[in-house]
Amino acid sequence: MAVTFLQPGSPTRRFLGDFRESWIATGALAVVVLIVLLAVFAPWITPQDPYDIANLSLADARRPPGFVGSEGYVHVLGTDAQGRDLLSAILFGLRISLEMGLAAGLFSFVLGASLGILAAYLGGRFETAIMRFVDLQLSFPAILLALVLVALLGQGKGQLIVALVAAQYAYFARTAFGAAATERRKDYVEAAAATPLSGRRIILRHLLPNALPPLIVVATVQVANAIALEATLSFLGLGLPETEPSLGMLIANGFQYMMNGRYWISVYPGIALIVLIVAINLVGDQIRDQLNPRLRR
Amino acid sequence: MSAAAVLQVAGLSTSFFTKAGVARAVQDVSFTLGRGEVLGLVGESGSGKSVTGFSLLGLVDPPGRIVAGSVRLEGQELVGLPSHALRKVRGRRIAMIFQDPMMTLHPVLSIATQMGLAIAAHERVGRAATRARCIEVLNRVGIPGAAERLDAFPHQISGGMRQRVDIAIALLHRPAVIIADEPTTALDVSVQAQILAEMRSLVAESGTSLVWISHDLAVVAALSDRIAVMYGGRIVEEGPTDVVLTGPRHPYTQGLLDSLPSRAKPGTELVQIPGGTPSLLALPEGCPFRPRCPRETEICRTMPEPTGDALRRARCHHPLVLSPAEAA
Amino acid sequence: MLGFVLQRILQAALVMLAMSALVFVGVYAIGNPIDVLISPDATQDIRDATIARYGLDRPLWEQYGGFLGRLLQGDLGRSLVFGVPVLHLILSRLPATLELAVAAVLAATLIGVPLGMYAGYRPDSPLSKTIMTVSILGFSVPTFWVGLILILFFAVELGWLPAGSRGETVEVFGVGWSFLTANGLKHLILPALNLSLFKLAMMIRLARAGTREIMLSDTVKFARAAGLSDGTILRRHVLKLISIPIVTVFGLEFGSTLAFAVVTETIFSWPGLGKLVIDSIQSLDRPVMVAYLVLIAFLFVLINLSVDLVYALLDPRLRRGQVA
Ligand SMILES: Nc1ncnc2c1ncn2[C@@H]1O[C@H](COP(=O)(O)OP(=O)(O)O)[C@@H](O)[C@H]1O
Ligand SMILES: [Mg+2]
Numbered sequence: 007m008a009v010t011f012l013q014p015g016s017p018t019r020r021f022l023g024d025f026r027e028s029w030i031a032t033g034a035l036a037v038v039v040l041i042v043l044l045a046v047f048a049p050w051i052t053p054q055d056p057y058d059i060a061n062l063s064l065a066d067a068r069r070p071p072g073f074v075g076s077e078g079y080v081h082v083l084g085t086d087a088q089g090r091d092l093l094s095a096i097l098f099g100l101r102i103s104l105e106m107g108l109a110a111g112l113f114s115f116v117l118g119a120s121l122g123i124l125a126a127y128l129g130g131r132f133e134t135a136i137m138r139f140v141d142l143q144l145s146f147p148a149i150l151l152a153l154v155l156v157a158l159l160g161q162g163k164g165q166l167i168v169a170l171v172a173a174q175y176a177y178f179a180r181t182a183f184g185a186a187a188t189e190r191r192k193d194y195v196e197a198a199a200a201t202p203l204s205g206r207r208i209i210l211r212h213l214l215p216n217a218l219p220p221l222i223v224v225a226t227v228q229v230a231n232a233i234a235l236e237a238t239l240s241f242l243g244l245g246l247p248e249t250e251p252s253l254g255m256l257i258a259n260g261f262q263y264m265m266n267g268r269y270w271i272s273v274y275p276g277i278a279l280i281v282l283i284v285a286i287n288l289v290g291d292q293i294r295d296q297l298n299p300r301l302r303r
Numbered sequence: 304m305s306a307a308a309v310l311q312v313a314g315l316s317t318s319f320f321t322k323a324g325v326a327r328a329v330q331d332v333s334f335t336l337g338r339g340e341v342l343g344l345v346g347e348s349g350s351g352k353s354v355t356g357f358s359l360l361g362l363v364d365p366p367g368r369i370v371a372g373s374v375r376l377e378g379q380e381l382v383g384l385p386s387h388a389l390r391k392v393r394g395r396r397i398a399m400i401f402q403d404p405m406m407t408l409h410p411v412l413s414i415a416t417q418m419g420l421a422i423a424a425h426e427r428v429g430r431a432a433t434r435a436r437c438i439e440v441l442n443r444v445g446i447p448g449a450a451e452r453l454d455a456f457p458h459q460i461s462g463g464m465r466q467r468v469d470i471a472i473a474l475l476h477r478p479a480v481i482i483a484d485e486p487t488t489a490l491d492v493s494v495q496a497q498i499l500a501e502m503r504s505l506v507a508e509s510g511t512s513l514v515w516i517s518h519d520l521a522v523v524a525a526l527s528d529r530i531a532v533m534y535g536g537r538i539v540e541e542g543p544t545d546v547v548l549t550g551p552r553h554p555y556t557q558g559l560l561d562s563l564p565s566r567a568k569p570g571t572e573l574v575q576i577p578g579g580t581p582s583l584l585a586l587p588e589g590c591p592f593r594p595r596c597p598r599e600t601e602i603c604r605t606m607p608e609p610t611g612d613a614l615r616r617a618r619c620h621h622p623l624v625l626s627p628a629e630a631a
Numbered sequence: 632m633l634g635f636v637l638q639r640i641l642q643a644a645l646v647m648l649a650m651s652a653l654v655f656v657g658v659y660a661i662g663n664p665i666d667v668l669i670s671p672d673a674t675q676d677i678r679d680a681t682i683a684r685y686g687l688d689r690p691l692w693e694q695y696g697g698f699l700g701r702l703l704q705g706d707l708g709r710s711l712v713f714g715v716p717v718l719h720l721i722l723s724r725l726p727a728t729l730e731l732a733v734a735a736v737l738a739a740t741l742i743g744v745p746l747g748m749y750a751g752y753r754p755d756s757p758l759s760k761t762i763m764t765v766s767i768l769g770f771s772v773p774t775f776w777v778g779l780i781l782i783l784f785f786a787v788e789l790g791w792l793p794a795g796s797r798g799e800t801v802e803v804f805g806v807g808w809s810f811l812t813a814n815g816l817k818h819l820i821l822p823a824l825n826l827s828l829f830k831l832a833m834m835i836r837l838a839r840a841g842t843r844e845i846m847l848s849d850t851v852k853f854a855r856a857a858g859l860s861d862g863t864i865l866r867r868h869v870l871k872l873i874s875i876p877i878v879t880v881f882g883l884e885f886g887s888t889l890a891f892a893v894v895t896e897t898i899f900s901w902p903g904l905g906k907l908v909i910d911s912i913q914s915l916d917r918p919v920m921v922a923y924l925v926l927i928a929f930l931f932v933l934i935n936l937s938v939d940l941v942y943a944l945l946d947p948r949l950r951r952g953q954v955a
Contacts, residue, residue, distance in 0.1 A: 142649065145883070145931060147890035150924075157912040157920060234773040241775045242897055242909055254775075261779065261898075265794070269783055276776050287771040360856055364847075387860075394858025407853035409868050411875075411945070417854075420867060424858040472857055 024296050031292030037285040041278075045100040052094035056251070084270040086259060092270065095256055096278045102252040103279070106163070107233035110170035114232075115225050117171060118178020123213050125179070126186035127205065137183060140176045148173035152235055153244065161247045166239070170232050181224045185217035219297045226290030230283045237279055253279045309479050309512045310336040310359070310397075315372035315382075317351075317358045326583040328354040328367070330536040335613060336480065341506060341513040343523030343544065345559070346533030349580045352516045353402075355533070356482040359514070360399055361389045377479055395425045398473035402485040404465035408457040414468055415453045421472045440471040445501050463494035470502070477509060484516045499526060520559050524548055532556050535581050535591030542615040550624045552617035555592050590620065635943060643936045650928035651702060654921060655695050702925065708918035712911065717922040721904065727797060728903030730808060731895065732888045734823035739830035740881055747838025748865060748873070754843060762835060769832025774891055778825040778898040785821060793818050795900035822899040826892060830884050837880060841873035875945050882938035886931045 026032055049055070084092050125136040143151070155169035189212055239245035240254030241261075248255075253275045260271025317329040328351045336342050344352050357363050359374055361381060374381040376397055381389065393399075401407045409417055418437040422428055428436065434453070441449035444467040457465055466486055473481050483502070487495040503526055506513045517523050523530055524544060531541040532553065540553040551557045558576035578595035587593050589604040596603065598621040609616045673681075682688060689697075701707070707717040747766075750759040786794035797818055801808055810816050845851060845868065854864050893905035900906070904923065911919035 142646065145886075145935070146928075147887040149893065150890045150927065153893065153908075153912065154920065154924060230771065234771075238773055238775050238894060242894065244909075244912060257776070257779065264779065264783055265787060267787070269787075272779055273783070276779065280772050280776060283773070284768065284771050287767070291767075357852075362852060362855055364852075390855075390858055390860055392858075393856055399853075399856040401849055401853055401856075403849065406849040409850050409854070409871070411871055412867070416867075420854070420859055420863060421857040424860070424863065469853070472853075475857075 021296060025292060028292050031289055034285040034288035034292075037281065038289060041100060041282050041285070042104060044097055045104050048094075048097035048101050052091070052097050054091040054094040056090045056095040056098050057249070084274075086256065086271045092256075092274055095251065096253070096275050099251055099253040099256050099275060100278060100282065102246065102250055103233050103236060103254075103282070106166060106170065106236045106246075106252065107229045109167050110174060110232040110236070111225055111229035113167065113171045114174040114178050114228060115221065118175035118180075119182040119214075119217065119221055121175070122179040122182025122184075123186045123209060123217060126183050126190045127209055127213060129190070133183075133187075136179070140179045140183075143176045144180060148231075149235060149238065152239060153242075156239055156244045161245070163246060163250065166236065166245055169239075170235060173235065174228050174232060177224055177228060178221060181220045182217040185220050186213040189213055189216040223290060223294045223297060226286060226293060230286040230290065233279070233286075234283055307337045308335050309338050309340075309377055310514075311373075311375040312336075312359070313373045313375075315355070315358055315374060316370045317354050317363055317367060318370050319367040321366055324584045327586070328536055328583055329358060332372070332533075332536075332538050333609075334531055334538065334541060336512045336514065338479075338512055339506065339510045340529065341503075341515060341527040343527030343530045344514055344516045344533060345520050345523045345530060346518065347580050348518050349583070350533040351536040351583070352518075352533055353484050356399060356484045356514065356516055359480075359482055360393050360397055361386075362393075362399070391425065394421060394473075394478070395476040396478050397480045397482070398476070398478040399482040399484065400466075400469050400473050400486045403489045404462055404469050404486075405489070407469055408465055410457055413454055413456055414460075418453075418468075418472055418475065421475050425476055436475070437471075440474055441468070443474065443505065444468075444471045445497075446471070463490055463498065466490060466494075466498060467501075470498075470505075474505065474509070474511075478511060480512045480514065481506070482514045482516070485518065487522065488517070488519075495522075502526070521563055532559070535586055536583060537591065537618060538609075539592065539619065540617040542611075542617075546615060552611075552622035552624050553592075553619045554596050554598050554621070554623065556617075557623055558595075590618070636940065639936055639939050643932045646935075647929060647932045650932065651699060651925060652695065654924045654928065655698050707922040707925070710911070710916055710919050712914050712916045712919075717918050720907070720919065721922055721926060724902065724904045724907045726808065727901060728889060728892050728896070728905060730810060731819070731822055731826060731892055731901055731903060732885060734810065734819055735826035735895075736830060736881060736885055736888055738823055739827040739834050739884075740877065742827075743831045743834025744838045744870075744873075744877060747835040748842045748869065750835065751839040751842025752846060752861070752865060754839075759839075763839070766832040766835040769828045769835075772828075774825065774829060774894045775898060777828050778822075778895055781821050781825055782898070792821050794821065797902060822895050822901050825899070826888060826895040829891065830888060833880060833884065834877065837876055838873055841876060842869050845869050845872050878941055878945060879938050882934050882941070886927070886934045889927060889930060 025035075044051070086092055086095060121136055121140070125133040152169045152173040155172055156166060159165040159168060236245055236252060237254030237257070240252045241258045243258065245254055246252055251259075256275035257272045257279070260268070260273075260275070264272050312335070313333045315329060315332040316327070319326040319328055330351075332351075332355055334342065344355065346352055354363065354367070358369050359381075361369075361384065363369060369382055372382060376392065379392075381392065384392070408414070412420075415434065415437060418440075419433050422433050422436065437453055438449045441452060446452055446464060446467050452460065452464070457468075460468075466489075470486070486502075487498050490498065499522065502513070502515075505511070513527075515523060515526055520530075527544050529542065530544050530547045531538045532547070532555065533539065534553075534555050540547065540551065540556045547556060548560065551560060555576070562575055576595055581587065581591055581594070590596070590599075590607055593599050593603045600621065602620045605620075607618045607620045609618045610622070611617060705718050707721075709715065710717050710720050713720055746762050750762045753759050782794040785792045795818075797807070797815060801812055801815070808815070810819055842865070846864075851864055851868060854868055855861075859868075889904070892901075892903060893909055895901065896903045896905035897909050904926075908920060908923045910916070911923075
């Protein structure tokens with residue numbers, strides 16, 4: 007099983023081949039992988055543990071890129087307001103941003119896909135109720151919903167993930183429902199549903215596989231969106247607590263110093279953030295184009 | 304003949320440069336259209352009739368382009384004319400009507416607006432005069448209550464009425480030539496006959512020349528003075544309507560005639576030409592009709608040159624009726 | 632037409648009811664309702680009095696009824712921070728946000744539609760490719776980051792434009808407007824640009840897709856055959872057709888523009904609703920939050936309703952009961 011899907015001529019193989027043809031997407035994927043690796047191994051490759059207050063010296067604060075600090079090494083990207091090495095802070099910030107984005111994406115995926123597929127499978131009142139609610143929510147800006155939830159639930163990683171999931175699951179639900187409902191109406195599924203075969207079988211064998219490709223596209227985009235949303239909330243001071251400095255918070259902390267020319271405290275974390283988001287989006291764009299039957303030749 | 308020639312087409316070739324290859328949709332097409340004359344351009348779907356029509360107006364969109372030939376309208380060369388000059392010709396001196404009237408009119412502009420824009424494209428006319436002119440032309444194409452219809456939107460009138468509006472737009476500037484690309488194909492049979500009759504009297508009274516494109520030989524026969532038969536992007540036979548109908552030279556024309564229901568002897572089956580339309584991306588070497596032709600021989604692997612004169616000619620190595628020159 | 636309008640108004644009222652229930656459940660039932668109404672350091676007497684006054688000891692559905700009743704009378708409570716009626720507070724901040732949002736959506740439309748139409752008309756030109764790249768960036772780069780970069784370039788580095796507050800305002804109808812003074816207008820440019828970027832990207836995409844499709848249609852080919860110039864065709868035929876989805880998005884996005892104003896107003900210290908709501912979240916001024924949510928929900932419903940109606944005006948096919 008693990009080997010067959012990579013055999014020549016298999017759809018997965020063809021998919022990967024097509025993907026490699028676009029050098030932009032391939033480059034973007036390489037960037038994403040690199041960032042993930044940097045984030046995962048941050049504790050081993052950064053010159054400093056930015057969370058350890060003992061490491062920080064105010065004498066090193068707000069120094070420009072290239073400054074050699076009291077610890078004796080070069081602060082390649084400069085230091086922030088507390089004297090943190092910015093490069094270390096950014097890599098640790100990426101860790102948190104990715105963690106939040108992936109967790110929110112995963113939970114939204116599971117919740118949204120389950121609701122959407124269940125609505126398509128059960129139909130009737132359940133479908134109407136769920137999908138009406140989802141549509142209503144989709145017309146409402148995700149950022150406001152997340153904002154309000156964070157305000158109600160308080161700060162913290164768990165709370166933030168709940169807020170992000172609440173703001174995002176609806177996209178998955180709509181997508182899953184769309185694909186699953188089309189499949190559900192096909193004759194062979196109708197026929198299968200009429201037999202005493204278990205519903206689980208229909209859902210797992212027919213509905214889920216058909217909903218999966220569009221869901222994957224939504225998932226890529228939504229992970230990027232979750233990262234952006236988390237950064238926005240943290241920038242507004244409503245995301246994570248001070249002890250978990252994500253990229254958004256780094257940018258916010260540097261904001262006040264930007265006005266008097268100390269641009270790097272905000273700008274470098276920001277560049278890291280948008281490189282990550284844009285790279286994920288480019289990968290997502292390519293996957294969408296490849297899965298879109300209308301663009302297929 | 305050439306003194307009264309309104310449109311002279313010579314060696315016209317148009318190709319589409321697609322990813323899959325070069326589609327030579329129109330190749331070496333030549334014909335002459337006299338003033339007030341109706342030329343029927345007939346051929347199977349995909350034979351290049353529409354592309355010929357678009358080429359005459361310089362309306363071939365990329366990836367297509369006219370690669371060779373000349374189109375002279377009242378003596379003026381149109382091929383290679385800059386786009387702004389071409390625009391001034393279109394609609395004023397040569398106009399075109401399309402197949403599906405459901406697709407040609409703008410869905411959310413009123414008929415008055417659309418006709419007004421067509422007038423304003425070539426002339427500065429005041430509001431009242433524009434309106435009067437629209438009503439006059441709509442009346443001419445047989446639209447009852449033209450004054451009220453003018454303010455309607457396309458979805459509020461029938462398909463036949465829409466096609467009449469299209470015809471009215473083509474007639475607005477009294478062009479010397481109108482290309483009518485299967486204008487009745489999408490309509491009900493009864494409406495078809497009406498519009499056919501109206502077109503005939505319209506061109507007769509206005510002296511407009513007409514190129515009437517159709518896949519239906521019967522329609523063309525009823526209307527045209529002369530017939531040109533297209534196959535695989537080329538004109539394979541051309542001549543006065545009655546001559547072509549009674550004595551076709553090209554086996555393809557014969558095949559078309561045999562498949563006409565009105566010509567079949569009662570009780571016999573209709574004869575269909577065997578095989579299908581060739582792909583323009585992979586035309587056979589030599590005569591394009593060769594694979595389907597009952598008279599095919601070795602020489603058909605070379606492209607036959609037209610034989611006869613400008614009034615009556617065919618492209619065939621084994622014509623059914625010899626031209627005077629060949630007979631001699 | 633009248634039936635259509637009535638039907639839409641009824642639908643809007645129903646959605647509004649559902650929205651108010653959601654906000655009620657969200658804030659009053661999930662959070663501790665008493666926290667929403669009085670400050671945490673109020674005395675026990677005030678606490679009890681408030682509980683009695685708002686009927687917090689009553690069953691939930693009864694409370695919802697009361698909430699709805701007060702809502703209809705415009706009673707949204709008092710701000711804990713400012714000590715004034717919330718409605719008053721919100722209405723005083725609304726003009727600044729409306730001004731910003733309208734400027735942003737207008738900018739997005741006036742810049743985005745021509746750019747998108749050009750990209751659709753000449754899809755292979757280098758300029759079109761540049762336009763599309765910018766629109767991809769506009770979609771993925773977070774608003775707050777763009778705002779920061781705008782400030783860095785135009786305010787800090789170049790010093791051309793101010794980076795905060797509304798500047799001078801002029802009183803019209805009892806409220807101050809920035810766009811009427813040169814100084815105010817200068818203050819408006821950066822925030823409006825910032826807020827418009829996402830919509831700009833969206834408008835470009837919409838206009839491009841629509842233009843491309845329409846330019847290939849028989850309608851355009853027929854118009855060309857009649858001698859219309861490409862300019863006329865773009866201005867009359869294409870614009871008219873793409874205006875239908877654009878008005879829809881213009882309207883629908885106006886609501887989300889109000890929402891994103893939260894971010895822009897914070898960055899540019901624009902004293903509007905968004906800044907108010909962020910401040911009240913940070914200071915736990917919950918009555919303001921509730922009122923803001925209800926107002927936004929109301930605006931959303933109102934916008935959806937108007938879009939439907941404008942839509943019907945633009946597209947004669949949607950109007951029924953006319954001569955066939
Ligand atoms: N836009 C296009 N792109 C590529 N090929 C085209 C295009 N338009 C026409 N063609 C080619 O030209 C051929 C003739 O088309 P057309 O003139 O429309 O045929 P007809 O009108 O006789 O049915 C088509 O079969 C196709 O191969
Ligand atoms: Mg055709």
